Amino acid sequence: MIAPTGSFYSGGAVLLVLTLLGFGAFMWRAVFLVRLLRLGKPEARLDHPWRRFRDELVIYLGQRKLLTRPYYVRGLGHALIFWGFLVITYGSADLLLRGILGLHMPGTESGVYAWSLDLFAVAVLASIIVAFVRRALVRPPHMHIAREGYVILALIGVLMLTLLVFEYAGIAAGKVVAGGTRPPLAGLIPDVFPGESSGVVFYWAWWAHVTTILVFAAYLPHTKHLHIVTTLPNVFFRKQTPRGQLSLIEDIESQETFGAASLKDFSWKQLLDGYTCTECGRCSDNCPALAVGKPLDPQKIVLDIRDQLVREGAKLLADPNATVTSPAHWGETKPEELWACTTCAACVEACPVTIEHIDKIVDMRRTLTLMEGATPPEAQRAMTNIERAGNPWGNSRDSRGEWAEGLAIPTFAERPDAEYLYFVGCAGSYDRRNQKVARALAAILRAAGVSFAILGTAETCTGDPARRLGNEYLYQTQAEQNIATFGAHGVKKVITSCPHCFNTIANEYPQLGGNYEVTHALPLVQKLIAEKRITLTKGADEIVAYHDPCYLGRHNGIYDQPRAVLDAIPGVERKEIAPHHRERGFCCGAGGGRMWMEERMGQRVNHRRVEQLVMANTGATKVASGCPYCLIMLDEGVGAKGVQEQITPVDVLELVAARLETPATLTTTAGGS
Numbered sequence: 001m002i003a004p005t006g007s008f009y010s011g012g013a014v015l016l017v018l019t020l021l022g023f024g025a026f027m028w029r030a031v032f033l034v035r036l037l038r039l040g041k042p043e044a045r046l047d048h049p050w051r052r053f054r055d056e057l058v059i060y061l062g063q064r065k066l067l068t069r070p071y072y073v074r075g076l077g078h079a080l081i082f083w084g085f086l087v088i089t090y091g092s093a094d095l096l097l098r099g100i101l102g103l104h105m106p107g108t109e110s111g112v113y114a115w116s117l118d119l120f121a122v123a124v125l126a127s128i129i130v131a132f133v134r135r136a137l138v139r140p141p142h143m144h145i146a147r148e149g150y151v152i153l154a155l156i157g158v159l160m161l162t163l164l165v166f167e168y169a170g171i172a173a174g175k176v177v178a179g180g181t182r183p184p185l186a187g188l189i190p191d192v193f194p195g196e197s198s199g200v201v202f203y204w205a206w207w208a209h210v211t212t213i214l215v216f217a218a219y220l221p222h223t224k225h226l227h228i229v230t231t232l233p234n235v236f237f238r239k240q241t242p243r244g245q246l247s248l249i250e251d252i253e254s255q256e257t258f259g260a261a262s263l264k265d266f267s268w269k270q271l272l273d274g275y276t277c278t279e280c281g282r283c284s285d286n287c288p289a290l291a292v293g294k295p296l297d298p299q300k301i302v303l304d305i306r307d308q309l310v311r312e313g314a315k316l317l318a319d320p321n322a323t324v325t326s327p328a329h330w331g332e333t334k335p336e337e338l339w340a341c342t343t344c345a346a347c348v349e350a351c352p353v354t355i356e357h358i359d360k361i362v363d364m365r366r367t368l369t370l371m372e373g374a375t376p377p378e379a380q381r382a383m384t385n386i387e388r389a390g391n392p393w394g395n396s397r398d399s400r401g402e403w404a405e406g407l408a409i410p411t412f413a414e415r416p417d418a419e420y421l422y423f424v425g426c427a428g429s430y431d432r433r434n435q436k437v438a439r440a441l442a443a444i445l446r447a448a449g450v451s452f453a454i455l456g457t458a459e460t461c462t463g464d465p466a467r468r469l470g471n472e473y474l475y476q477t478q479a480e481q482n483i484a485t486f487g488a489h490g491v492k493k494v495i496t497s498c499p500h501c502f503n504t505i506a507n508e509y510p511q512l513g514g515n516y517e518v519t520h521a522l523p524l525v526q527k528l529i530a531e532k533r534i535t536l537t538k539g540a541d542e543i544v545a546y547h548d549p550c551y552l553g554r555h556n557g558i559y560d561q562p563r564a565v566l567d568a569i570p571g572v573e574r575k576e577i578a579p580h581h582r583e584r585g586f587c588c589g590a591g592g593g594r595m596w597m598e599e600r601m602g603q604r605v606n607h608r609r610v611e612q613l614v615m616a617n618t619g620a621t622k623v624a625s626g627c628p629y630c631l632i633m634l635d636e637g638v639g640a641k642g643v644q645e646q647i648t649p650v651d652v653l654e655l656v657a658a659r660l661e662t663p664a665t666l667t668t669t670a671g672g673s
């Protein structure tokens with residue numbers, strides 16, 4: 001890069017002082033922020049190191065999460081600023097080094113670097129103008145638009161302009177270092193600074209540029225744009241365990257506090273998330289609870305923790321025993337915000353900087369539930385039912401296997417050599433609509449000759465709703481009971497027709513020592529079809545829209561298999577509920593324990609989902625899903641919206657069972673081969 005010549009030119013001492021001031025101010029603030037992070041609980045985040053390096057390449061450098069539907073244009077603008085920033089930061093280091101010591105960064109005199117720098121300077125400048133206009137005129141609904149954002153944009157704009165001007169004038173003034181590449185774009189423009197003036201323009205533009213770098217460095221850690229620095233570690237330390245796995249409270253009997261009762265109960269990584277939030281609002285754009293007017297905004301959840309840390313953290317640094325506000329009560333409506341979450345992971349999926357919202361929400365719910373007994377009464381009733389009867393409806397344990405009566409489906413006690421346990425779950429066992437789905441799966445498995453058995457009355461709730469409602473204690477007792485039962489029967493492989501059961505047994509039981517090969521029914525059925533173990537006959541032509549269950553799709557990445565099953569059914573034409581499908585699927589509203597809570601504020605989430613279905617105008621006469629909760633919610637939704645004559649909610653398994661070429665006789669044969 002072009003710089004004043006000489007190994008230690010006359011302004012070097014001034015530049016050294018300014019650099020020390022600029023970066024000194026940065027470090028002063030950075031040390032304070034790191035000390036605040038250290039208030040958080042320890043948490044090991046060094047597992048899977050290679051995956052972490054891959055994430056740095058793909059998510060951090062490649063900006064993959066930024067460039068997603070529907071943010072391609074906006075994402076590209078931001079990515080250009082980011083990539084340009086990396087190139088220009090390297091050049092800035094060169095400028096300072098050259099100005100102070102006469103040294104330079106390797107490669108900065110090469111043609112490749114000269115071209116990159118110039119092209120990115122122009123691209124960043126263009127992106128800054130677009131970002132400025134968007135903020136000022138378009139004002140995206142959930143993006144935080146504060147004055148500091150304009151200041152940062154202005155500083156970046158000044159950096160780019162001064163860079164281009166001093167390069168341009170520097171060429172005219174003959175300042176290109178021997179052997180260095182002339183800045184290519186600047187070199188294309190004819191000289192407009194006559195005579196001596198080019199040297200003067202170069203001199204002042206150069207100083208303006210380096211001074212802006214130092215002002216930027218000092219200002220950055222006081223703003224949300226700190227994410228420029230913290231995204232790097234935040235991506236590196238992101239969760240590498242399954243998305244659907246909540247943290248385990250170990251040795252729960254001997255714990256005295258639960259969840260995030262205090263700021264110090266969040267882990268350092270949860271606190272780092274706050275520093276990294278870009279306030280882009282993508283999480284909020286995609287939150288179903290916020291969309292229907294519930295008092296929940298995932299962006300606010302993250303920012304509230306950050307703001308509380310910055311405001312009250314100093315107090316804790318001075319006195320570790322100081323009393324600070326419980327994060328679950330940081331604001332009057334905080335508990336309502338927390339209870340409104342369906343744990344659908346739309347926010348986690350959308351966040352470009354890998355912030356983990358659900359874990360924080362559940363940690364605060366743990367405090368409300370286990371320490372304050374402040375769970376909403378209807379959710380408390382569901383938990384009492386789980387504790388007493390092993391299911392949230394409170395139906396008798398003895399009737400758990402009644403759905404299978406007369407079907408000659410063996411229990412594991414009767415068929416200990418069965419290859420698979422079909423874990424039916426509470427909805428399949430007790431809810432009349434979902435009992436039909438359980439029967440459909442049994443018919444498919446039998447037709448395919450799959451060896452399976454059920455637990456019958458020995459099965460109890462997986463504990464999923466209790467865990468997501470913050471009652472880790474109840475979850476662990478349910479899970480341990482099931483794990484003991486599985487162990488007693490030597491269960492190795494588990495099939496579920498419920499994504500919540502699937503997620504809990506596959507991703508969370510291993511935390512308690514329960515390791516099984518777990519599959520949701522739809523990927524298994526896809527395999528059975530592909531292996532021609534079941535053949536489907538053509539029925540009447542019908543159009544079927546597919547609704548992605550959150551715990552199948554976003555939590556476990558199962559998007560393609562259910563679609564492949566629908567595509568394999570002769571006569572079925574599959575449709576998407578665009579644009580709310582796959583990763584952007586809209587929750588049915590039942591996850592996170594919401595199934596058992598009243599919806600007092602805003603519209604019901606399932607009603608909005610049915611509206612989306614109708615507005616997608618797919619021509620579908622059925623909407624198919626792979627989740628008992630979704631089925632219940634969609635059923636209620638189409639009824640409430642009065643469209644039950646046009647569209648019928650079904651489970652994909654029911655569609656398959658209805659087209660089996662040789663329907664299995666469930667009443668005479670024992671379960672499977």
Ligand code: SF4
Pocket residue numbers: 283286287288289290296297298340341342343344345346347348357358
């Ligand atoms: S998990 Fe879903 S409901 Fe909860 S905050 Fe995130 S987007 Fe909203």
Ligand code: SF4
Pocket residue numbers: 276277278279280281282283284298299302350351352353354355
């Ligand atoms: S949490 Fe993530 S998605 Fe939400 S505003 Fe912050 S950076 Fe954007």
